[in-house]
Amino acid sequence: MIDAHIHLDWYKREEQLQILDDLRQNNFxxxxxxxxxxxxxxxxxxxxxxxxxxxxxxxWHPEQSIPGKAELDEIEALIRRHHHDLVAIGEIGLPYYKRKKDAHFNLQPYLEILERFILLAKELDLPVVLHAIYEDAELVCDLLEKHHIKIAHFHWFKGSASTLQRMMKNKYKISITPDCLYENEIQEIIRQYPLELLMVETDGPWQFEGPFRGKMTHPVMIKQSIKMISEIKGKPLNCVKNLIVNTTKSFYNIRGKRLIK
Structure with a gap:
């Protein structure tokens, strides 16, 4: 299995060590x-x-204040320096939650940063990992289509049926979080979206409710997400698991052991 989206650096050091040790024991x-x-x-x-x-x-995650030019330039320099060992450019996108708190929010600089990273991904032939939900997803689709970007992953996607149709037409990937066990909205997205375009993620250390309330978010939680997807799709569990793993490996071009230089 592969957790398709996690903020591992946001965990405490002892939590990181626990997660990485558990990967070996849980066939990840x-x-x-x-x-x-x-x-x-x-x-x-x-x-x-x-x-x-x-x-x-x-x-560069969009749910924060605009950074200085020097920081963005250095992030780009790091991407260029290490792009052969990176699996994607992300997390990038638009600040949906931040914008909802401010009626006079200026979205334009965020669009410009997003487009900068999209163009860089196109140049380096890397996938993009996107934070883009509800109406923001339409704006992001506009940019992706403008620049003929096909390898795009909308993590923890939420949005309208029309947006889903547009994304399905473009064969963009989405990933499902553990809240699929108790959120009707996410379960409905699973019903509509093609199984071959689905991945699973935790977005850890974000914490979940339901059976996960009070627990540290851990990649092993995606086992239950895969089980729920299998039930909703009416497909055998092993078939669903294998398809999701293969989709994720193919999308992120993961081929066994990496050699970091």
Whole structure:
């Protein structure tokens, strides 16, 4: 199994060690460790350099204030320096939650940063990992289509039926979180979206409710997500698990052990 989206660098050191040790005991092929800013990119690189199961992605998370030009330039420089060992550019996207708190929010600089990273991903032939939900997903689809981007992953997606149809037409991937066990909205997305376009993630250390209330978010939780997907789709569990693993490996071009230079 592969956790398709986790903020491993946000965990405490002892939690990171526990997670990485547990991967070996639970038949995991690894996890996709996304980044949120310059310091996060450096931490993710360090984690991936010390453990072959950590597959790094560099990016800038949009739910924060606009960074200075120097930070964005340095993130781009890191991506260019290490792009042969990165599996994606991410997490990038638009600030849906931040914007909802401010009626006078200026979205334009966020769109410009997003487009900058999309163009970089196209140049380096890397997938993009996207934070884009509800109406923001339409704006992101506009940019992806404008630049003919096909390898896009909308993590923890939530949105309208029309947006889902547009994303399905473009064969964009989405990933399902453990809240699929108790959120009707996510269960309905699973029903509608093609199984071959699905991955699973935790978005840890974000914590969940239901059977996960009060628990540290851990990649093993995706076992229950896969079981729920299998039940909703009416497909055998092993078939669903194998398809999701193969989809994730193919999308992120994961081929066994990585050699970090």
């Amino acid at each position: 092929s690894g996890l996709i460790a996304v980044s949120s800013d310059l310091e996060s990119c450096r931490k993710v690189w360090d984690l991936s350099s010390r453990n072959e199961h950590v597959h790094p992605a560099f990016g």
